[in-house]
Amino acid sequence: MNDLSNKPCIICVAITGSLPTKANNPAVPISIAEQIESTHAAFEAGATIAHCHVRDDEGKPTSDPDRFAQLKEGLEKHCHGMIVQLSTGGRSGAGQARGGMLPLRPDMASLSVGSNNFPTRVYENPPDLVDWLAGEMKAHGVMPEIEAFDLSHILKARDMWDKGQLATRPYVQFVMGVKNAMPADRDVFEYYIKTVHRLFGTDAPWCAAGIGPAQIVLNEWAVSMGGHARTGLEDNVRLDKDRLAPSNAALVARVVDLCGKYNRPVADWRTARAILGLRAA
Ligand SMILES: [Zn+2]
Numbered sequence: 001m002n003d004l005s006n007k008p009c010i011i012c013v014a015i016t017g018s019l020p021t022k023a024n025n026p027a028v029p030i031s032i033a034e035q036i037e038s039t040h041a042a043f044e045a046g047a048t049i050a051h052c053h054v055r056d057d058e059g060k061p062t063s064d065p066d067r068f069a070q071l072k073e074g075l076e077k078h079c080h081g082m083i084v085q086l087s088t089g090g091r092s093g094a095g096q097a098r099g100g101m102l103p104l105r106p107d108m109a110s111l112s113v114g115s116n117n118f119p120t121r122v123y124e125n126p127p128d129l130v131d132w133l134a135g136e137m138k139a140h141g142v143m144p145e146i147e148a149f150d151l152s153h154i155l156k157a158r159d160m161w162d163k164g165q166l167a168t169r170p171y172v173q174f175v176m177g178v179k180n181a182m183p184a185d186r187d188v189f190e191y192y193i194k195t196v197h198r199l200f201g202t203d204a205p206w207c208a209a210g211i212g213p214a215q216i217v218l219n220e221w222a223v224s225m226g227g228h229a230r231t232g233l234e235d236n237v238r239l240d241k242d243r244l245a246p247s248n249a250a251l252v253a254r255v256v257d258l259c260g261k262y263n264r265p266v267a268d269w270r271t272a273r274a275i276l277g278l279r280a281a
Contacts, residue, residue: 002226008267010228010275011255012049012207013042013248017234018061018091025237025244030059032067036074039082041249042232046256048272049083050075051110051230053092063093068101081269081281083107085145088133090123098129102136107278109137110173111144113156117180123149130156134165143278145207146172149181154192158199168277169200173207173230177214184214189221205275211235216254223258228267231255 015038020028029038032054039050052075054067068086075084085108088098102109111133112125137144144166146157157170174192176184189208196206209230210218216236222229231251239245239254259266273280 004224004226004262004264007226008265008271008275009223009255009259010049010205010207010267010272011047011252012051012085012209012228012230012232013039013047013252014051014209014230014232014234015039015042015248016053016055017232018053018087018089020233020237021059025233027245027247028233028237029248030055032070032074035071036078038248039075040078041247042252043079043082045249045252046266047082047231047248047252048267048269049085049108049230050079051085051087051232051234053087053089053234061092063088063097063100065101065104068106069104072104072106076281081273083269083272083276083278085109088112089147090125095129096132099133099136102133102140102142105140106142108143108145108276109133110147111137112147112149112153113160114150114153116149116178116182119179123181131165134160138165138167141167143168143171143276146170147175148172148192149175149178151188151192151195154195154199161200169204171205171207171276172196172200173209174218175209175211176218177211179211184210184217186221189218190225193225193227209235213238213241215251219255220258223255223264224262229255229258 029035056062086106207228208218208222
């Protein structure tokens, strides 16, 4: 086994998402106050990136910049140092409304660079919108996290980097296990890593997220292969087939345990910011 003792692992917690409801799991934080409390517990458990969506008063997904502003302010106050990553994903709004929060200048934002299928719909990311979102991120000093639902998305990130559309070397997250998109396939996963190393350098950081039962699988693959790991109730609401996850922090704790198993330190927020080249908080 590789010696990973000098490779700290950044844990990202995707606290809410667009889909899960209290009916799926009462621990899903919906209101801003719940989101701050849940994130704080996850931060204490070892997460250093908070991937955030916001909901409206009825609990439905929204891209409302005012909600994002409240959440960002609360997280910066109560989770000092934690990296705030706001979602520009397509389930919360349409067109340029997806990027309406970027002038808030969060540390990071998610950026999908291509289209693919989702369980019941097409996840549409048309080229002109991708270019616009990337341009807004660059203009406001927001570091993108490239969401790779497919191999072509990693190559698209390289193309955008070559064209000067990204301020920094791309930080790619592999997403696996979305129904009708890329499943959790080990050979593909290893080829993703190989592609990131080839296109962005062997020291390029990368991250992985698995959906539903694939979450813990991707967590272990990422931790054991030197990548960074995403967990949280957005992607999965269960500990296993029989038990709901009691909190975001409980899902973070599973990744911390995996880091112990593979002899990897868990990155604190200063280390995470240094690895990603982000400004100190
Ligand atoms: Zn998300």
